Amino acid sequence: HNGNGAASAAPFLRITGIDKHFGSFRALSNVTLDVQAGEFICFLGPSGCGKSTLLRIIAGLERQNAGMIHSLDQDISDLPPAQRQFGILFQSYALFPNLNVRENIVYGLRNRRMRSAEIDSRLNELIELIDLKGSEGKYPAQLSGGQQQRVALARAIAPSPRLLLLDEPLSALDAKVRVHLRQQIRDLQRRLGLTAIMVTHDQEEALSMADRVVAMRDGEVEQIGTPTEVYHTPRSLFVAGFVGKMNILPGRVGGGRLSIGSLSFAMPAFYDTPENQGEVIACLRPEQMRLKAAGAADALPARVMQLEFLGSFWRATLVVPALGDAEISVDLTSRDMADMPVAIGESVGVALPEDRFAVFPASQSGQVR
Numbered sequence: 001h002n003g004n005g006a007a008s009a010a011p012f013l014r015i016t017g018i019d020k021h022f023g024s025f026r027a028l029s030n031v032t033l034d035v036q037a038g039e040f041i042c043f044l045g046p047s048g049c050g051k052s053t054l055l056r057i058i059a060g061l062e063r064q065n066a067g068m069i070h071s072l073d074q075d076i077s078d079l080p081p082a083q084r085q086f087g088i089l090f091q092s093y094a095l096f097p098n099l100n101v102r103e104n105i106v107y108g109l110r111n112r113r114m115r116s117a118e119i120d121s122r123l124n125e126l127i128e129l130i131d132l133k134g135s136e137g138k139y140p141a142q143l144s145g146g147q148q149q150r151v152a153l154a155r156a157i158a159p160s161p162r163l164l165l166l167d168e169p170l171s172a173l174d175a176k177v178r179v180h181l182r183q184q185i186r187d188l189q190r191r192l193g194l195t196a197i198m199v200t201h202d203q204e205e206a207l208s209m210a211d212r213v214v215a216m217r218d219g220e221v222e223q224i225g226t227p228t229e230v231y232h233t234p235r236s237l238f239v240a241g242f243v244g245k246m247n248i249l250p251g252r253v254g255g256g257r258l259s260i261g262s263l264s265f266a267m268p269a270f271y272d273t274p275e276n277q278g279e280v281i282a283c284l285r286p287e288q289m290r291l292k293a294a295g296a297a298d299a300l301p302a303r304v305m306q307l308e309f310l311g312s313f314w315r316a317t318l319v320v321p322a323l324g325d326a327e328i329s330v331d332l333t334s335r336d337m338a339d340m341p342v343a344i345g346e347s348v349g350v351a352l353p354e355d356r357f358a359v360f361p362a363s364q365s366g367q368v369r
């Protein structure tokens with residue numbers, strides 16, 4: 001119930017004030033987070049930020065030092081893993097090598113009192129879902145990495161878990177399989193209406209799969225938001241730099257205006273805070289900048305240092321003398337290149353779109369990775 005006395009649905013999972021220490025090392029501090037039923041959540045952050053520890057605490061495999069976990073209205077903070085009825089999928093497939101596909105998946109149902117007809121129909125359904133019809137009798141060694149991980153996924157979802165926990169499930173697979181399996185997992189999760197939490201250090205994976213991303217750093221949650229929120233309005237320079245490629249420009253804020261070199265812009269409302277005064281860092285994505293002819297009035301003079309063809313676009317690396325020789329990247333579509341071809345060594349102008357800046361105090365500059 002909320003403060004007004006009206007009924008409000010409890011979230012599917014509520015994590016409140018979780019702390020975790022390993023000796024004197026603080027792996028998690030005051031992590032608070034709600035997960036709604038049916039959501040796909042990604043914990044995103046660099047190695048060591050505590051995302052696996054948080055997942056293990058949710059699973060009940062690790063005990064928090066402080067804080068609580070509720071599922072709907074039930075306090076599950078001290079419930080043993082089996083009683084939480086969560087499914088877990090790890091990076092390593094962890095299949096039994098001496099059991100075939102069918103036996104591996106059935107293993108997930110071993111504690112259920114199910115009739116064998118029920119087990120058979122559940123099994124057939126799962127084999128269909130993971131696209132392995134005809135391979136029921138194969139052993140793990142006869143399957144590719146991607147197929148093994150699909151079997152492990154089927155085993156994890158076989159008992160219809162209330163929550164699916166995925167710890168870097170794709171990181172041992174090669175790039176192409178990974179991208180395909182991303183879609184399969186997401187598709188399956190949607191079709192079965194599962195609630196899922198996935199740990200990843202891969203920002204592209206998080207952006208492409210998550211309903212909401214939980215960006216973590218040094219044991220703390222830095223931002224929770226949809227992929228587009230986290231990408232376009234990062235709340236810290238750390239998140240700005242970790243999620244996608246970001247250009248970092250020195251700037252100044254005064255009188256509600258943002259100056260970058262000789263250019264002046266209205267301060268974006270989202271970042272117009274008391275902390276953003278004086279010396280600041282202004283961030284722009286490479287695809288948000290435009291090239292103009294050298295000497296254009298509304299652009300900063302720059303020189304093209306590098307030009308890379310990346311298939312669907314070109315990435316130009318420029319150096320900007322007016323910004324202390326700052327290096328910036330600008331992405332150009334093939335249409336951009338047709339309209340205004342550029343070459344290494346050329347002088348150009350860089351135009352900055354007024355309404356796309358993310359702005360942070362210069363004191364955060366240590367957070368860039």
Ligand code: ATP
Pocket residue numbers: 022025027045046047048049050051052053054201
């Ligand atoms: P990675 O992707 O590398 O696994 P992570 O973000 O998942 O990183 P965690 O595995 O949660 O990070 O670990 C967070 C921190 O806690 C790390 O510095 C790690 O060394 C430490 N840690 C984790 N488990 C233990 C443990 N059992 N004993 C001591 N320190 C631990």
